[in-house]
Amino acid sequence: MYCRKMFEACIKLISKTCKTDHNVKNRVGKYELVRTIGQGAFAKVKLARNMETGKLVAIKVIEKAKVVNGRKADQIKREISIMKLVKHPNVVELYEVMASKSRIYLVMEYLQGGDLSELIAYQTKLEEEEARAYFHQLVLGLDFCQSRGVCHRDLKPQNLLLDGHGNLKIADFGLSALPDQARQDGLLHTACGTPTYAAPELISNRGYDGTKADLWSCGVILFFLLAGYLPFSNFNHSKLHINSFRFKCPSWFSSNVKDVLHRLLEPDPNRRMTMQELKECDWFKNGTPPHLKECNILNIDDSEMEMQNQGAAFDDEDQLQLREKQPNPAMLNAFELISMCPGLNLSGLFQEGKELKHQGSRFTSKFSASDIISRLEEISKSLGLKMKRTQCRIQMQGSKIAIVAQVFQVAPSLLLVELSKVGGDELEYEKFYHQKLRSTLGEVVWAWTNF
Secondary structure (H helix, E strand, O other): OOOHHHHHHHHHHHHHHOOOOOOOOOEEOOEEEEEEEEEOOOEEEEEEEEOOOOOEEEEEEEEHHHHHHOOOHHHHHHHHHHHHHOOOOOEOOEEEEEEOOOEEEEEEEOOOOOEHHHHHHHHOOOOHHHHHHHHHHHHHHHHHHHHOOOEOOOOOHHHEEEOOOOOEEEOOOOOOEOHHHOOOOOOEOOOOOOHHHOOHHHHOOOOEOHHHHHHHHHHHHHHHHHHOOOOOOOOOHHHOOHHHHOOOOOOOOOHHHHHHHHHHOOOOOOOOOOHHHHHHOHHHHOOOOHHHHOOOOOOOOHHHOOOOOHHHHHOOHHHHHHHHOOOOOEEOOHHHHHHHOHHHOOHHHHOOOOOOOOOEEEEEEOOOHHHHHHHHHHHHHHOOOEEEEEOOEEEEEOOOEEEEEEEEEEEOOEEEEEEEEEEEOHHHHHHHHHHHHHHHHHHHOOEEEEO
16 A cells, blocks of 8 residues: 555645746746755755646756865766666656756656655554565666666665655665776775665675665665664664674564565675566565556657756866866765775675785875876886876786776875775785885875775
8 A cells, every 4th residue: 555645645735835926037947946855065956847837846956166176077977877877667757957057957857755764754664565565666676777787876765755656766876886987896896875774895895796785775675664673773883793784573574575685685795685586586576566567668768858968067168177177086985984994894704714815005195186196107107007097096007917096085185095906916016015116105105004
């Protein structure tokens, strides 16, 4: 049961409160802005009305200056690309993209039913059949995203929205990843997401498969829907150990759903249930609502998009000058800093019996990104290594070794440089590290650490 009466009442209430004075000149193109319904660091979400059709939409208003200064331009471009790519009934639809000199406008589907966390707050918990109906829609939408190479990386009830009929739609692709973000090992390495829903490998200080990490989040969400609380209630990043990922199902859970949860919430990603296994298990297949079986995939129609090249939104001359003036290291978030702490390296939990080798080094510096990059370029040239640079990422490759150096910003006057051996001989890396790198960098380095 979807609590349709509650949703219908919400829609009627919204329709009454959304009536505005058409003489007010608060408009974007053919859309009249009604009010702010959400706000973040770089953007506001406005409820708006299409003045031609009367249809309500949600418009994400992004401030260009904040995005460029915060070095989030690539993230916004990727979010737009992904939303254009994943046209599916269980994914929030992006209608069009517009831009002015100072702002970018993402016109999206407006969903009146709130999110799943609000539904649980209203009902405390869901019956198994109702939870399975929502879970089906989550999995179908996620499966389509993954078939297009998209990993969401921030699945949680707050990002699962409901329309006026109780249909679930995946939202907020701001932290999503595409295949080209994987490193040479084919894995993702950026720690992100919401800690209580994030898979343990995201903070294991090693690479991870984004599709498997998303399935862990699905398991946490399913438990939350059925129980009304999270499976890892004592979760604490400062005291991580194997017991952090043990949980107990309430007595009212059926044996079949318990089996699914234990296979999804498996700390070792190599033993975790796959998407195909989930779709084929009896619990998932039984009781599938008919309208989900007949769900049609929407065709991608780029003709509806006013901006074919999402990068054009950032091509104002003043913004380009700001972006190209000097290297802009990416700012590390708190989650990433936590994952880099040696005491919180959980790799041993998932690689029993394997000795962890010295794979790279990090150092902090109070020098500028330009100075650090120039010094690394000098080292690369003196050793005859082939070099390729993209912003603050440098690839150095020779016949016996391949190294990647990435510069990050930790604080306004403190940078962190991560050097990783991505190929070649271990002995050659140790020789390079001790005999050339440490001695040549000299005063540029404030402190060293290995991983």
